[in-house]
Amino acid sequence: MSGSQAAGSTEQGAASAEAAEKEFEPKIVAFLCNWCSYAGADLAGVSRLQYPPNIRIIRVMCSGRISPMLVLRALKDGADGVLVSGCHPGDCHYLKGNLYTRRNLQLLRSMLEYYGIEADRFQMSWVSASEGGKFADVVKTAVEKVRKLGPNNKFKVIDSADGGE
Amino acid sequence: MSDEKIREEAKKALRERGLKCVIGWSADGTPFFAETEEDADKLSFNEHCANNLVTYLTQEVRSQRGKTRDGKDKIVKPVGIVVRGCDSKALRLLLNENILSRSEVFIIGVPCTGVVDKRAGDVLYRKCVKCAMRNPVVYDVLASDQVPEDEKDYSEVEAIENMSPEERWTFWEEIFADCIRCHACKRSCPVCYCDECLLDPTDVAIRPDTTADEKAHRPRWVERSVNVRENLVYHLARMPHLAGRCVDCGECERVCPQRLPLRLLTAKLEKDVKKIFNYEAACEDGQKPLIAMSKMEDENEFIM
Amino acid sequence: MSKSILRKEKVADALNALGHASIVYIPIKNKRGLVEYRELGKEASVADIKLDCKPDVPPKAIMFPQTQVLFAFKRVGGKIKLAPTVPDEREKIIFGVRPCDTIAISVMDKVFMGGKFVDSYYKVRREKVAVFTIACDGPADANCFCPSTGGSPVGTEGSDVMLYDVGDSYYVEGISDRGKKLLEGMSANLERPSPDQEKKRDEIIRKAASAEGFAKRIAPESITKLDSSFDSKYWDDVARKCLSCGACTYYCPTCHCFDINDEKGGKRVRTWDSCQFSNFTMHTSSHNPRTAKAQRLRNRYYHKFKYSKDSTGRYLCVGCGRCIALCPAGLDITKVISEVR
Amino acid sequence: MSDENHYIPHVAEITGIMQETTGERAVKTFKVAFKDKSAEIKFKPGQTCMVSVFGKGESMFAISQSPTRGSLEFSVQRVGRVTEMLHELEVGDEVGIRGPYGNGFPVEQWKGKNIYFIAGGIGMAPVRAVMNYVVDNKNDYGELHLIYGARTSRDLSFKAEIDALEQGGAIDVRRTIDVEEPGWTLLDNKNPEQSKFDPSSRKFTGFVATTVSAMKCSPDNALAVICGPPIMIKTSIGSLAKLGWKDEQIYTTLENKMKCGIGKCGRCNIGGVYVCVDGPVFTYAQVKKMLNDQ
Known part of the structure; x- marks a missing residue:
């Protein structure tokens, strides 16, 4: 059920239903690497740090696993934004996975911009296992940026009556 | 002669x-x-x-x-x-x-x-x-004498870069609305040599020993439906695969029956790769791939 | 007034008159120089209309869209609910079709509405379509070969209204009852033909009958020869050049192969498919009756010139020459059929 | 009738599942009943239906039960996208069915004949339908034989049902397996004609074609129905030909990838023949002609 993103995440977010209706609540898919960023998110939780509930976390073994396809698939299937987070350069559990991804995704970001799609729909961060506070901040920033952009309409397609073009 | x-x-x-x-x-x-x-x-x-x-x-x-x-x-x-x-x-x-x-x-x-x-x-x-x-x-x-060459011309790419995001989107949306995904661009591309292409739902390598599980759970990255969204993903996803590999020979644009200006994509990619990573596809023999040359000191500015 | 004159400067008015009751599709030149059919008023303006050439894209998609949702399905309380799509039942006029494409429409009618089963999705769309054909004055471009496939630059089959370009006007002739009725609706823009115009129109028909000027041709004996050239090594030579893209099939006015898939969001979708793709016939078990490019290519040519002729009595090729113009590898169907032995 | 929308399936509920074999390529038989009784179909043995698993797609399957038994059944091997999902369904789950398609076996023409049913692997599915039909109308037909082969004894489907038929004396059954197992009489695949054939033995190790040769199936007033993997069909026909069978006496079913089932989508053709509407049942005489046009 792609394209239903606008309605999604209200129940967990805003205080009153009325406010939720007014304000767009983005849905963000976050790919976190197992060794740093996921642990960082865990720490944020254990430390009871507050951050917006708009993200849906998918744990991957290494940010190097994130191919541009996964980012595009998330956007195509209704996410308003995508966040990829891994270890700081030099700290990758697999030595260079995050460096590979950085090159790959930087080009994707640049292409997104070239197509006229807001580049901020796709964001990247380095968060280590000890940076619970940074993780909360990253999520806050990411959500605010996407909130400003509004719903992800460019990947949406409306079929005509019998689907023919 | x-x-x-x-x-x-x-x-x-x-x-x-x-x-x-x-x-x-x-x-x-x-x-x-x-x-x-x-x-x-x-x-x-x-x-x-x-x-x-x-x-x-x-x-x-x-x-x-x-x-x-x-x-x-x-x-x-x-x-x-x-x-x-x-x-x-x-x-x-x-x-x-x-x-x-x-x-x-x-x-x-x-x-x-x-x-x-x-x-x-x-x-x-x-x-x-x-x-x-x-x-x-x-x-x-x-077979004949060498001829003088020109400077690489990116003016058409720059023209698009200088548009506002909304203008760019309108420009590309119109183009992708016309793509019929006949796959001529991909099939004619000299550097698209994979047996199986993840952007092409019609192109799945199945062997006699491929299990039912594998077939059932193979992701369909791009649906067969032809519409702006699927076409957009197709043309977006092709680019990272060609990064540092596409030499901008223009074959995709030449074969496109809809005359889509696909070289505006590949030239942009080439330009970015040059600008950001100081890398040019096939500029010397025995060159390592772009991604394999990832460095600690690559640009980090866009990362939080 | 089944025979009349439509001045070229009045075409826009006439189309507007038709547009009241129907959607009008008309060839326009798009930004990239491609002539294709678009909905007048919505996707195309009068200024872009281009009637003096064979459009680069056939009108096939108006009756048989590249992507068509057959129905939607949903799980409600554990039970499956199906929701058939609402058919597009708007009246449509395709204006400015060339005779090859018009014949292609009647060939497609045979495919989808003939035989044991009728394809209801095609039928609903097709029955709402009226075709205004502009006769060609000889070959429309260098790739035309309609006389070789039983067509003619002035063929009226499948047309509701025929138009002949007689200089500053079109000579208009109602063919079907429906066409005649539509002409009544635009009678305000029509005039009586002058003897001179009658003569010009007859001249066009006479010229067409001689099938002069066609650079491309398939001799009838070349087609009969297909019976014995199935195992020719020539197919391998041709296949070597083929890139297995779908350009020829997607632009062919009579290619009708399709795929059906369940897609995200609970839709069963029918999309165009191409017999040139390697997985077209592949079984789940990986067995593939047409593994080699040569087999797939041969199947396409045989389907067009033999199988279809044997079973329905007519070729599945109308000689529009688009596959020749568009083939990235420069394959030429007339050459292939003529050279194989 | 002609304006009917053939692409929309009728929803049916799975009312019974039989696990026929297990393993990577397991076979299950699904009994289904239409939710809307008016959708019920009349079919002939050998006809096929498109079965949908909504969200995964649809595939063409032979109906594996005789119309005389009052239920609609499909026996499905787990090989791909749709079948994998079918195998995960349970009783009470819903599928889509449209059909029946294809010509079916010409059972009316067969009256009075001796019939050899020759099946290999999942090819038993359509054979089961026509065999049960013939058994249920036993008086119309002559002697009945079944030669049914699989890779191992565990891969033989419909065990209880075939055992019951055999014990009831309705049909003479010979089972064959490819891999030797204790208790199964060994046949010589290389020299099938020389193999010693013990008429009292019901279980053989050897190819189906070998068994056909060893049994010396008689072509007199007889016909054969062969279904199975292409290589098994080919070799079995070879064996029959050596025994003096004519091409017209041999019936087989073909399969090809199908999407529409109604002769439009253009992928199941062999030459000018569409397997979905003109087949899947052909005599070997017809097949021979078509294979030239593959």
């Missing part, structure tokens, strides 16, 4: 090197496979010879590979090819990526001053108006 040289070299190589065939163009500009010395007399190069033949080269070499009954590698007869400057760069990339080995190919280079678009009434292809790769970069023999 170059025709004679091409024919002569092709004949010589067919005779002396035991080539399977020489891939070239016939006088009408269509691809031609010369298997005998007699055939070789039909080889030609003129302004109508627009195909990038490197795609065929991979096909001809690969079709010979495999194992014999007693488990030995089959003998691969070398294949000859006639290449222009842009083609030769694509060929060099394949050599760098070990898709072909240098001993499997015999290369006749033809410096080129541009080829014409039959559909548009025999005017030069846009890629040929200003071209920075007129002379072959990898070859065994050259």
Whole structure:
């Protein structure tokens, strides 16, 4: 059920239903690497740090696993934004996975911009296992940026009556 | 003049090197496979010879590979090819990526001053108006003298970069609405050599031992439906796969039956790769792939 | 007034008159120089209309869209609910079709509405379509070969209204009852033909009958020869050049192969498919009756010139020459059929 | 009738599942009943239906039960996208069915004949339908034989049902397996004619074609129905031909990838023949002609 993103995440977010209706609540898919960023998110939780509930976390073994396809698939299937987070350069559990991804995704970001799609729909961060506070901040920033952009309409397609073009 | 040289070299190589065939163009500009010395007399190069033949080269070499009954590698007869400057760069990339080995190919280079678009009434292809790769970069023999080259021209890409995001989106949305995903761009691309393409739901490699599980859970990255969204993802996802590999030969744009300006994508990609990573596809023999050259000190600014 | 004159400067008015009751599709030149059919008023303006050439894209998609949702499905309380799509039942006029494409429509009618089963999705769309054909004055471009496939530059089959370009006007002739009725609706823009115009129109027909000027041709004996050239080595030679893209099939006015898939969001979708794709016939078990490019290519040519002729009595090729113009590898169907032995 | 929308399936509920075999390529038989009774179909043995698993797609399957038994059944091997999902369904789950398609076996023409049913692997599915039909109308037909082969004894489907038929004396059954197992009489695949054939033995190790040769199936007033993997069909036909069978006496079913089932989508053709509407049942005489046009 792609394209239903606008309605999604209200129940967990805003205080009153009325406010939720007014304000767009983005849905963000976050790919976190197992060794740093996921642990960082865990720490944020254990430390009871507050951050917006708009993200849906998918744990991957290494940010190097994130191919541009996964980012595009998330956007195509209704996410308003995508966040990829891994270890700081030099700290990758697999030595260079995050460096590979950085090159790959930087080009994707640049292409997104070239197509006229807001580049901020796709964001990247380095968060280590000890940076619970940074993780909360990253999520806050990411959500605010996407909130400003509004719903992800460019990947949406409306079929005509019998689907023919 | 170059025709004679091409024919002569092709004949010589067919005779002396035991080539399977020489891939070239016939006088009408269509691809031609010369298997005998007699055939070789039909080889030609003129302004109508627009195909990038490197795609065929991979096909001809690969079709010979495999194992014999007693488990030995089959003998691969070398294949000859006639290449222009842009083609030769694509060929060099394949050599760098070990898709072909240098001993499997015999290369006749033809410096080129541009080829014409039959559909548009025999005017030069846009890629040929200003071209920075007129002379072959990898070859065994050259069929004519080298010609002067131009600076790479990115003005069309820059024009789009200078648009507002909304203008850019409108521009591309209109283009992608017209794509019919016939896959001609992908099938003709000399560096798209995978057996199975994840962007093409019609192209799945199934072997007799592929399990039901594998087939059932194979992701469909792009649906078969043809609409702006699927087309957008198709053309977006193609780019990272071509990063540091696409030599901007323009074959995709040439074959597109809808005349989509696909080189605006590949040229932009090339420009970015150059600007951000100071890397140029196939600029030297034995070059490592772009991603493998990732460095600690790569740009980090866009990362939080 | 079944025979009349429509001045070229009045075409826009006439189309507007038709547009009241129907959607009008008309060839326009798009930004990239491609002539294709678009909905007048919505996607195309009068200024872009281009009637003096064979459009680069056939009108096939108006009756047989590239992507068509067959129905939607949903799980409600554990039970499957199906929701058939609402058919597009708007009246449509395709204006400015060339005779090859018009014949193609009647060939497609046979495919989708003939035989044991009728394809209801095609039928609903097709029955709402009226075709205004502009006769060609000889070959429309260098790739035309309609006389070789039983067509003619002035063929009226499948047309509701025929138009002949007689200089500053079109000579208009109602063919079907429906066409005649539509002409009544635009009678305000029509005039009586002058003897001179009658003569010009007859001249066009006479010229067409001689099938002069066609550079491309398939001799009837070449087609009969297909019976014995199935195992020819020539197919391998042709296949060597083929890139297995779908350009020829997608632009063919009579290619009708399709795929059906369940897609995200609970839709069963029918999309165009191409017999040139390697997985077109592949079984789940990986067995593939047409593994080699040569087999797939041969199947296409045989389907067009033999199988279809044997079973329905007519070729599945109308000689529009688009596959020749568009083939990235420069394959030429007339050459292939003529040269195979 | 002609304006009917053939692409929309009728929803049916799975009312019974039989696990026929297990393993990577397991076979299950699904019994289904239409939710809307008016959607019920009349079919002939050998006809096929498109079965949908909504969200995954649809595939063409032979109906594996005789119309005389009052239920609609499909026996499905787990090989791909749709079948994998089918195998995960349970009783009470819903699928889509449209059909029946294809010509079916010409059972009316067969009256009075001796029939050899020859099946290999999942090819038993259509054979089961026509065999049960013939058994249920036993008085119309002559002697009945079944030669049914699989890779191992565990891969033989419909065990209880075939055992019951055999014990009831309705049909003479010979089972064959490819891999030797204790208790199964060994046949010589290389020299099938020389194999010693013990008429009292019901279980053989050897190819189906070998068994056909060893049994010396008689072509007199007889016909054969062969279904199975292409290589098994080919070799079995070879064996029959050596025994003096004519091409017209041999019936087989073909399969090809199908999408529409109604002769439109253009992928199941062999030459000018569409397997979905003109088949899937052909005599070997017809097949021979078509295979030239593959």
